[in-house]
Amino acid sequence: MLKSMPLKAGRDQFVLHFNDDVGVYWxxxxxxxxxxxxxxxxxxxxxxxxxxxxxxxxxIFPGGVxxxxxxxxxxxxxxxxxxxxxxxxxxxxxxxxxLSPEPISALPDDHPGKSQYPFGPESEGHKLVIWDLxxxxxxxxxxxxxxxxxxxxxxxxxxKWSFDDKYCARVGPDALAIYETxxxxxxxxxxxxxxxxxxxxxxxAGVRFATNKKSDxxxxxxxxxxxxxxxxxxKVSVMQVPSKKVLRTVNLNQVSDVKMFWxxxxxxxxxxxxxxxxxxxxxxxxLEIFQLFERxxxxxxxxxxxxxxxxxxxxxxxxxxxxSKTYNPNDNPAMANNTVSFYDFEEAKVNSKLASVLKKWxxxxxxxxxxxxxxxxxxxxxxIVVSTIKPIGSVLEFYDLDFDGEKPKDQSSKVSSNLKLIxxxxxxxxxxxxxxxxxxxxxxxxxxxxxxxxxxxKIYDQVGQLVRExxxxxxxxxxxxxxxASLLSASDRKKVRKNLKEYSVQFDEIDTMEEDAEQREIIxxxxxxxSEWTSWRESVIAKLxxxxxTEHQTKRKAEVIEEIKEEVLEESEEVVE
Amino acid sequence: xxxxxxxxxxxxxxxxxxxxxxxxxxxxxxxxxxxxxWYSSNGERLGTLEGHAGTIWSIDVDKDTxxxxxxxxxxxxxxxxxxxxxxxxxxxxxxxxxxVEFNHICDKVVIVTDQAMGQKAxxxxxxxxxxxxxxxxxxxxxxxxxxxxxxxxxxxxxxxYGDLYLIVGHANxxxxxxxxxxGELLQTVDVHEGLITDIQFSEDRSYFVTSSKDxxxxxxxxxxxxxxxxxxxxxxxxxxxxxxxxxxxILGGGQDARDVTTxxxxxxxxxxxxxxxxxxxxxxxxxxxxxxxxxVAIHPNGTSYASGGEDGYIRLHHFHKSYFDFLYDVExxxxxxxxxxxxxxxx
Numbered sequence: 001m002l003k004s005m006p007l008k009a010g011r012d013q014f015v016l017h018f019n020d021d022v023g024v025y026w027x028x029x030x031x032x033x034x035x036x037x038x039x040x041x042x043x044x045x046x047x048x049x050x051x052x053x054x055x056x057x058x059x060i061f062p063g064g065v066x067x068x069x070x071x072x073x074x075x076x077x078x079x080x081x082x083x084x085x086x087x088x089x090x091x092x093x094x095x096x097x098x099l100s101p102e103p104i105s106a107l108p109d110d111h112p113g114k115s116q117y118p119f120g121p122e123s124e125g126h127k128l129v130i131w132d133l134x135x136x137x138x139x140x141x142x143x144x145x146x147x148x149x150x151x152x153x154x155x156x157x158x159x160k161w162s163f164d165d166k167y168c169a170r171v172g173p174d175a176l177a178i179y180e181t182x183x184x185x186x187x188x189x190x191x192x193x194x195x196x197x198x199x200x201x202x203x204x205a206g207v208r209f210a211t212n213k214k215s216d217x218x219x220x221x222x223x224x225x226x227x228x229x230x231x232x233x234x235k236v237s238v239m240q241v242p243s244k245k246v247l248r249t250v251n252l253n254q255v256s257d258v259k260m261f262w263x264x265x266x267x268x269x270x271x272x273x274x275x276x277x278x279x280x281x282x283x284x285x286x287l288e289i290f291q292l293f294e295r296x297x298x299x300x301x302x303x304x305x306x307x308x309x310x311x312x313x314x315x316x317x318x319x320x321x322x323x324s325k326t327y328n329p330n331d332n333p334a335m336a337n338n339t340v341s342f343y344d345f346e347e348a349k350v351n352s353k354l355a356s357v358l359k360k361w362x363x364x365x366x367x368x369x370x371x372x373x374x375x376x377x378x379x380x381x382x383x384i385v386v387s388t389i390k391p392i393g394s395v396l397e398f399y400d401l402d403f404d405g406e407k408p409k410d411q412s413s414k415v416s417s418n419l420k421l422i423x424x425x426x427x428x429x430x431x432x433x434x435x436x437x438x439x440x441x442x443x444x445x446x447x448x449x450x451x452x453x454x455x456x457x458k459i460y461d462q463v464g465q466l467v468r469e470x471x472x473x474x475x476x477x478x479x480x481x482x483x484x485a486s487l488l489s490a491s492d493r494k495k496v497r498k499n500l501k502e503y504s505v506q507f508d509e510i511d512t513m514e515e516d517a518e519q520r521e522i523i524x525x526x527x528x529x530x531s532e533w534t535s536w537r538e539s540v541i542a543k544l545x546x547x548x549x550t551e552h553q554t555k556r557k558a559e560v561i562e563e564i565k566e567e568v569l570e571e572s573e574e575v576v577e
Numbered sequence: 578x579x580x581x582x583x584x585x586x587x588x589x590x591x592x593x594x595x596x597x598x599x600x601x602x603x604x605x606x607x608x609x610x611x612x613x614x615w616y617s618s619n620g621e622r623l624g625t626l627e628g629h630a631g632t633i634w635s636i637d638v639d640k641d642t643x644x645x646x647x648x649x650x651x652x653x654x655x656x657x658x659x660x661x662x663x664x665x666x667x668x669x670x671x672x673x674x675x676x677v678e679f680n681h682i683c684d685k686v687v688i689v690t691d692q693a694m695g696q697k698a699x700x701x702x703x704x705x706x707x708x709x710x711x712x713x714x715x716x717x718x719x720x721x722x723x724x725x726x727x728x729x730x731x732x733x734x735x736x737x738y739g740d741l742y743l744i745v746g747h748a749n750x751x752x753x754x755x756x757x758x759x760g761e762l763l764q765t766v767d768v769h770e771g772l773i774t775d776i777q778f779s780e781d782r783s784y785f786v787t788s789s790k791d792x793x794x795x796x797x798x799x800x801x802x803x804x805x806x807x808x809x810x811x812x813x814x815x816x817x818x819x820x821x822x823x824x825x826x827i828l829g830g831g832q833d834a835r836d837v838t839t840x841x842x843x844x845x846x847x848x849x850x851x852x853x854x855x856x857x858x859x860x861x862x863x864x865x866x867x868x869x870x871x872x873v874a875i876h877p878n879g880t881s882y883a884s885g886g887e888d889g890y891i892r893l894h895h896f897h898k899s900y901f902d903f904l905y906d907v908e909x910x911x912x913x914x915x916x917x918x919x920x921x922x923x924x
Contacts, residue, residue, distance in 0.1 A: 454811070471811045473792060473811070523906070523907060526855075526856050526905060526907045527907050529855050529856055530855055530856075530907055530908065530911055531911075533824075533855045534911070536798075540781070540783045540784075540798075541781070544738060544739075544781060544783060547739065549738050549739035550781075
């Protein structure tokens with residue numbers, strides 16, 4: 001009963017990593033978190049990582065990866081991959097990908113560990129492994145592409161997945177390799193030739209094109225880009241999988257780099273196109289927004305004079321936020337040069353059919369001269385934390401994009417958003433942030449992996465009030481456990497929303513009871529500590545007296561002090577009366 | 578809560594501050610080779626002790642405030658006449674002297690000599706001739722030498738109740754108890770994970786608090802060297818003291834200068850921290866210094882405390898009534914029970 005209570009109350013779990021210890025806890029807001037797993041020493045040799053739905057918790061050991069799960073985090077599978085450094089998962093937790101700088105070597109037949117060793121001679125020299133998470137067996141191994149052998153910053157993940165885990169793909173020289181995950185063979189037994197391909201991204205959700213019927217299954221889509229080459233323009237293309245049909249291409253020129261950002265529902269794809277002038281003296285960004293669900297996939301272009309450093313979509317929404325700055329190779333980092341811009345689309349005119357299709361994104365609020373360098377939307381949208389991550393003078397700003405109040409005049413009246421800075425919090429040493437899966441709380445921590453300044457974590461609620469803080473020497477990492485998809489149907493959810501008040505009263509009562517229980521425990525503990533101390537003191541005083549070590553001077557002074565004590569007490573008692 | 582008095586009398590970082598037994602004087606020593614004597618009520622300077630040729634690490638005063646004794650990096654310990662500030666005697670050693678403390682009867686001092694200049698660290702006891710202060714015995718009556726490696730060297734030492742034992746802190750975080758007469762090692766325990774920076778005793782010298790570079794302070798009893806309490810801080814601690822009257826401990830320390838990334842004083846945690854002695858909770862902090870606190874001392878009657886900083890300042894804080902009124906609910910309950918009991922007995 002007690003064990004299931006926190007679950008019922010919608011509580012979340014988190015993992016704390018400090019020094020060489022890792023512990024798992026139930027989050028109890030301002031109260032001391034309950035231990036699920038008391039801190040274990042050397043649980044991991046590098047880091048801990050949850051699978052995307054929170055089913056598995058993976059730890060690293062020098063010989064590979066160990067997965068843990070179920071209520072008490074029991075051992076599940078051991079994945080032998082010596083020297084493993086990087087770990088990633090497919091979105092539905094079917095597969096795991098690991099990378100090690102050490103090439104796999106086949107074991108001789110007479111090796112004692114042969115029967116346990118998962119790799120055959122075909123994997124000799126390979127560094128990248130796809131695993132079946134359930135069976136614990138390798139599904140496919142790859143050699144590292146030669147161009148990545150000497151790279152200092154490994155792009156990760158190297159293997160990307162379709163929304164349904166049916167396909168995965170990786171970039172090769174002038175080609176994209178798409179695999180069917182049923183047997184990890186190349187789709188139609190051949191590579192997709194794409195000259196010069198630099199990068200690609202799968203849509204994180206299935207797409208329903210305007211031409212599809214409602215009953216049609218959702219389709220897997222990916223986007224990729226190629227740079228300018230052989231007198232051809234740079235291109236961003238959207239391709240359907242498995243048909244490999246290119247549905248839409250946008251031509252671009254004077255392109256330095258492209259980053260592709262999918263909105264969570266795959267409704268929109270924003271390509272951040274970093275461009276240079278002909279002289280290559282300055283850089284600026286264009287945003288190309290593909291609207292996948294509309295007929296012919298219209299693309300909206302936003303031309304900016306600044307270069308965009310960070311971009312984030314509102315999860316489940318259509319708004320986005322950017323951090324940008326004027327390109328300057330001799331930038332002084334001490335100056336507040338960054339611009340934070342909030343975008344929404346302008347409301348379409350009701351009677352015009354065309355307007356409802358063509359959306360026009362506008363920056364409805366632009367804040368200049370900011371230090372901010374990081375964006376993190378709540379997983380439920382609406383709230384965003386714009387932060388300045390640096391060792392000294394780090395700040396978190398909590399914004400509400402749908403503030404219920406009068407809209408200030410400096411925000412466009414044509415959009416429905418109403419932006420408001422709710423609260424700003426200083427937190428020295430800030431190195432990373434993460435929202436809890438419910439979007440009600442955000443953890444912000446200072447990691448000893450980065451520096452030694454105020455290591456520890458703080459948790460704020462969505463409106464920026466500090467809920468809990470703990471300074472821990474050698475604090476390294478904080479991880480909320482992701483939640484699986486809700487089991488409630490749409491109608492169930494509606495019911496809950498309707499009766500929310502009654503539910504919240506019940507939960508408030510549980511909260512109060514728990515708080516009271518904790519208070520009670522603290523008081524009882526203090527009582528026992530006090531009586532323990534008092535009785536020890538009495539025994540010591542008796543002993544010293546017996547031994548005759550109560551030197552006159554000390555004794556006299558001690559008496560004087562006792563008198564003072566009594567006087568003060570009597571005064572306070574009078575006040576009470 | 579408290580009105581601080583800032584005292585700027587030293588050119589260099591403070592190394593120790595100490596009240597005399599009456600509490601009317603405050604003695605401070607510093608890296609600037611001088612000791613200063615102040616009135617603790619108003620922070621007015623009474624005089625200085627001049628004569629050392631190096632950092633003075635430590636100072637103490639006998640119970641009647643007749644003599645001061647100082648330990649210095651110039652390899653000497655000096656005895657001074659309190660009334661005139663005249664140096665009465667100098668003991669010479671082969672390495673810097675880090676610590677000096679009178680025993681209860683004030684006929685002896687314990688000193689700690691550093692492991693340096695090819696010398697092994699030692700704890701020594703010197704006789705102090707109170708009757709004829711100019712005729713002192715130059716030989717130590719007891720010498721305990723660190724025969725182990727330099728990590729085990731002694732950093733601080735003090736006398737237990739009845740002058741029975743010497744409690745010694747090591748650079749490696751251990752605490753040892755020696756028989757004060759024979760020098761026999763009675764017990765050694767692992768207490769800290771870093772250098773023990775200070776040991777200060779309770780009034781009756783039956784227990785003591787240790788502070789350490791490992792960012793904690795701990796409370797131990799003299800009889801078993803049992804660790805009762807632990808006070809966790811977020812910076813290396815240089816000093817800790819036990820408050821009379823109130824059940825508190827005060828810790829002082831801060832990030833070492835080389836670890837502080839800016840000059841902002843909030844980054845370095847240069848604060849005196851108050852913890853509840855029994856419940857181990859942090860109760861409050863007092864800001865003010867611009868560098869680590871190198872020493873904290875409490876008035877023998879518990880009415881004020883003084884801190885000496887790396888910044889060269891001494892800060893003297895007199896406690897307000899609210900400080901004395903502060904009690905946890907469980908303490909109030911316990912007190913009222915005691916009071917009721919007393920009333921019943923009287924009735």
